[in-house]
Amino acid sequence: MQQQQVQGLAIIALFGGFAAVELLRRRFFSPHATREDNRLDLVMGLLLPLFIVPAIILLCNLLGQWLFPDAQNQLADWPIWLMIVALLLSDDLTQYWWHRLSHTSWMWPFHRAHHAAAYMGVRVVYRNNFFYYLFMPGLWASGIWLYLGFGWVYVSYAIVKMAVIIGAHSEARWDEKLYAIPALRPLMWLLERTISTPATHFAHHALSQKDGIGHYTGNYGNLLFFWDVLFGTAHITRQYPPAFGLPDDIRHGSEKWQVQVFYPLLKSSRAETVLSGTPVPPPEA
Incomplete structure (x- = not known):
């Protein structure tokens, strides 16, 4: 079985497992999800893994064969630990900064969709603007490493990373029970x-950070939360925010799913929105 097939099946299993727990806990179908939310979650849940990521990997491979044909698989004999370090720095660390940059005014429109959900769960994981992922540096770096021969090491890394990311968004809240066990402190x-x-990432999705729990101006890490600790953006409370989403959506209603996905090709006519092309800053403290 090819590497991409193994990776794909593993990630589908992870999504399915966490979704099953959410269903059992009656938290998969949120009463806060609108029709636009449902369509946005579905479209990006398919576009990212089935089109964007394969297209980037294919293009990196084609460009590599054209420009650097002798470099293919040249790093396949690197030590595993060195490959992991390279992936953490080029993929996860750059994603931390990409995510952090997306909370500044000029990049906020491309990340807004992820925070517009007034709920958490596995369906939120891939929810973002199309171009947010298309130009994400870490995805292109991963395509290059695959061309250079990282193969099964990358597949293993990607599965572990997705397990953490899916778990951090899921309403399964796997950490909640563990916090209550004294021996595990x-x-x-x-x-x-x-x-x-879940506790640290739910805080990042909070509707407000005035209660001391929410922290959408930090907790940017994806796989490693250590980047937040290192760069001073960490906020740990072991509590979960009471509400999620964006204040302007509460006031004016959900944006159209196609505008959230394909901005700036499509723009919004809704009041008080960054997706109209008029600068509107992200939520602040």
Whole structure:
């Protein structure tokens, strides 16, 4: 079985497992989800894994064969630890900065869709603007590493990363019960400072950060929460925000799904919106 097939099946299994837990806990179908939300979640849930990522990998491969044909698989004999370090720095660290940059005014329109959901869950994981992913540096770096021979190491890395990211968005809240076990306190202290957890990532999606729980101006890490600790953007409370979403959506209603996905090719006519092309800053403290 080819590497991409193994990776795809593993990620589908991860999504399915967390979704099953959400269904059992009656948290998969949120009463806060609008028709536009449902369509946006579905479209980007298919576009990213079935079109954007394969297209980037294919293009990196074609460009590599054209410009650097002798370089294909030249790094296949690198030590595994070195490949992992390269992936963490070129993919996960750059994604931290890409995510952090997307909370500035000029990039906010391309990330707004991810925060517009007034709910959490596995369906939010891929929810973003089309161009947010198309130009994400880490995806292109991963395509280059694959061309150079990272193969199964990249597949393993991608599966672990997606397990953490899906778990951090899921209403399964896997960390909630673990916090209550006294014997696990040292482990959880270390874990929540190493990888993204539901508590830290839910805080990033909060409707407000005035209660001391929400923290949408930080907690940017995807696989490693350590980047937030390192760069001073971490906020750890072990609590979950009472509400999610964006204030302007509450006031004016959801944006059209196609505008959220394909801005700036499509623009909004709704009042008080960054998707009209008029500068509107992201939420601030």
